[in-house]
Amino acid sequence: MEKAGQRYSRQREEILKIVRATKTHPTADWVYEQSRHKIPSISLGTVYRNLNLLADEGIIRRLVFEDGKVRFDGNVDEHHHFVSTKTGKIYDIDKKYSQELIDKLYQDTGFKATVCKIEFFGEVDSEEA
Ligand SMILES: [Zn+2]
Secondary structure (H helix, E strand, C coil), X not given: CCCHHHHHHHHHHHHHHHHHCCCCCCEHHHXXXXXXXXCCCCCHHHHHHHHHHXXXXXXXXXXXXXXXXXXXXXXXXXXXXXXXXXXXXXXXXXXXXXXXXXXHHHHHHCCCCCCCCCEEEECCXXXXX
């Protein structure tokens, strides 16, 4: 018989696995649909709670884009995002693109940025509508 603590940690592990296995920056609803394949009894509330706990602990990232939807990112390395205005897909962008900006800002103004978050919006050449 599974104890409650074990059940909670199993749910949490499963949710974390799902978020880390995708690059789509999923919403809680999407994670919920995926998690039901493994844990049919899981509730949407449990998924929300675990996603927020994991984000609060810095194990995953919580993102809010212009559409107001909350999304989750299993990639916690510093990076930026590109949102396709055609499909709404969100792509990871390497942090190297902000380093030049950080250097230029410092040269010009003396502001020494340690964090820089950039959201790009536009179209992607290789993308089908
Ligand atoms: Zn990302």
